[in-house]
Every structure is written in C-alpha cells, then in structure tokens.
Amino acid sequence: MFLRNCWYVAAWDHEVADRLMPTRILGEDIVLFRRTDGVVAALEDACPHRKLPLSMGRIKGDTVECGYHGLTFDSTGTCTRVPGAEKIPHVACVRSYPIAERYGLLWIWMGEAAKADPDLIFAVDHWGDPAWGVNRGESMALDCNYLYMTDNLLDPSHVSWVHQSSFGGVQAMEDAPLETTVGVDGVTVWRWVVDAAPAPFYAPSSNSPAIATASSTTRCVTRPTRSSRRSSCRHAPAAKASRCTRTCSSWTVTIS
CATH class of the missing domain: 2.102.10.10 (Rieske [2Fe-2S] iron-sulphur domain)
Structure with a gap:
C-alpha cells in the first residue's frame, strides 16, 4: 500500500x-x-x-x-x-x-x-538566490525497502565514520549532540557543529560566493527509486561581506 x-x-x-x-x-x-x-x-x-x-x-x-x-x-x-x-x-x-x-x-x-x-511541496529556503550555494548530488537506486533508507537518513551518528570523504571528515562532528524534531509530516534529526571547517561535500569551490562557504544543511527526500539532496546555509548574515562561521548538518525525511 x-x-x-x-x-x-x-x-x-x-x-x-x-x-x-x-x-x-x-x-x-x-x-x-x-x-x-x-x-x-x-x-x-x-x-x-x-x-x-x-x-x-x-x-x-x-x-x-x-x-x-x-x-x-x-x-x-x-x-x-x-x-x-x-x-x-x-x-x-x-x-x-x-x-x-x-x-x-x-x-x-x-x-x-x-x-x-x-x-x-516543501519549501527550499533561498532557492535561486545567487548569494547561496547549491550542491547537486547524483541519485541512487537502492534495491531495498524504503524503511531501511528512512532509518539510515535519520541516523547522522554514522556520518563521521562512513562518509569521511563527503558528509563527514569533521572531528568536531563526532561528539556533537543530536536533536530530534517531530513535525506534522516528517521527522528532522539535526545538530550544530560550531566553529569547524565544513565537510568536503560542502567545502567552497574556487568560484563559490564568499557568503556561502561556511555552513550547510542537507535535506533528503525519500521516494521508491531515487533520492535528492540540496544544501544551503541557514546562518548567512545579511552583510554579504561577512562569512557564516558555523557548520550545521541535518537530515530531513519527509513522509507525506
């Protein structure tokens, strides 16, 4: 069903x-x-x-x-x-x-x-704003029950060890406490990693805007055959000359 x-x-x-x-x-x-x-x-x-x-x-x-x-x-x-x-x-x-x-x-x-x-359709804050960066990942087709993917995406604790070359690789992330927010149509597991360099997947490229270089949020949408990721900083200051100095990491699984 x-x-x-x-x-x-x-x-x-x-x-x-x-x-x-x-x-x-x-x-x-x-x-x-x-x-x-x-x-x-x-x-x-x-x-x-x-x-x-x-x-x-x-x-x-x-x-x-x-x-x-x-x-x-x-x-x-x-x-x-x-x-x-x-x-x-x-x-x-x-x-x-x-x-x-x-x-x-x-x-x-x-x-x-x-x-x-x-x-x-859930809103992606700051989409299309040139002052914000966007990371596009490839989709993956996984031959498994969607509940296994939900379990994986709501378990950020494994990131520091499994995804060291992408989402992890930040020492401060290992001991950062996890928080859980239950909404009407989904569950969000999140944590703050303060004053640490961003993980490799979110690291700025040479042509990235200065404002979008220091923090990121990842949202994963479950569906039967593909997954999609988007990232953006929730703490970019209004002054474009400044940089956000926080790194955040969160996974949202939307179950409508």
Whole structure:
C-alpha cells in the first residue's frame, strides 16, 4: 500500500529533454516527455490498444506516438489520432499525471488529480538566490525497502565514520549532540557543529560566493527509486561581506 495523494520526485529536470523517459513510481509505469513549450507531461506508459509501452514510441510535437500502430496521445492522455480510423474510440486514452517543476526536480502527483496542489511541496529556503550555494548530488537506486533508507537518513551518528570523504571528515562532528524534531509530516534529526571547517561535500569551490562557504544543511527526500539532496546555509548574515562561521548538518525525511 502506498501514500498516493502526495508529491514524489520523478526525475531531475535535465533528464527530460528531447526524448521519452520511462520510469516506475509506486509500481506504476510512467513515461515523461517535454512539450514544445517546455512543460513536462507524464502519461501512463502503456498504449491501450496492445499495451506496448509508449516510451518505445516517439515524440511528435506535443504528442506521443505509439511505436506499434501509431495511436497518438496528447499531454492530457487523450488520443488524437488513430491511423486508418474515421472515429477515435472514447476508450482510447491513457492516464495523465500532474507534474510540477521545482528546485531542479520534476514532482509527480500519484493520487487524485483534483487534489494536486504544488504548494504542498516543501519549501527550499533561498532557492535561486545567487548569494547561496547549491550542491547537486547524483541519485541512487537502492534495491531495498524504503524503511531501511528512512532509518539510515535519520541516523547522522554514522556520518563521521562512513562518509569521511563527503558528509563527514569533521572531528568536531563526532561528539556533537543530536536533536530530534517531530513535525506534522516528517521527522528532522539535526545538530550544530560550531566553529569547524565544513565537510568536503560542502567545502567552497574556487568560484563559490564568499557568503556561502561556511555552513550547510542537507535535506533528503525519500521516494521508491531515487533520492535528492540540496544544501544551503541557514546562518548567512545579511552583510554579504561577512562569512557564516558555523557548520550545521541535518537530515530531513519527509513522509507525506
């Protein structure tokens, strides 16, 4: 059983460009594609005629053409063409899914379309602010129950030993106490590491803004096949000439 009336991350935004992208979310096969106006659409990945995956077909303008008999579907899942037929059967349609593009990610609503409100996607503070840095990590597909990932992400105590070349590697982090905050739709485990250099993953690059060099926060979003990370400093002072001198580390698992 899955929670369906909530947003899931379907892909990175750059993964859906000029090709059909198949994916599976909550056990459902879905195909993603980008229309000519740049808007991303998501359809059930099965032609109703012979159930060939639409992802094996091709993009034709703002529509997807089935690679078997040429049935064509628009971004709403409506069949717009059946080669050789004068009338399109009303049953010739596929399910479409609401999509929201935010924070460099494509979010998909798997439940009742009428309840899909993009404002329900959690906010990433300071996203798009040039004074703040962004760390982009690759996604990982793990063949395990999501509860194991939840357990891992809510256990920052292992970071200093397992992730010394990325999230860990800071001596002061080993003895920093952990705090837990329980919210309405999630649990946050966090800690302050004060007056210490940032971990390698958050270390400033040569072209990073000076203001975003000394601290970071990591938020991890659970979903069946991918994980995404974003980082930002919560303590950057208003004066851009100054630097934040704290290092923070926190993991948030959102369970809607």
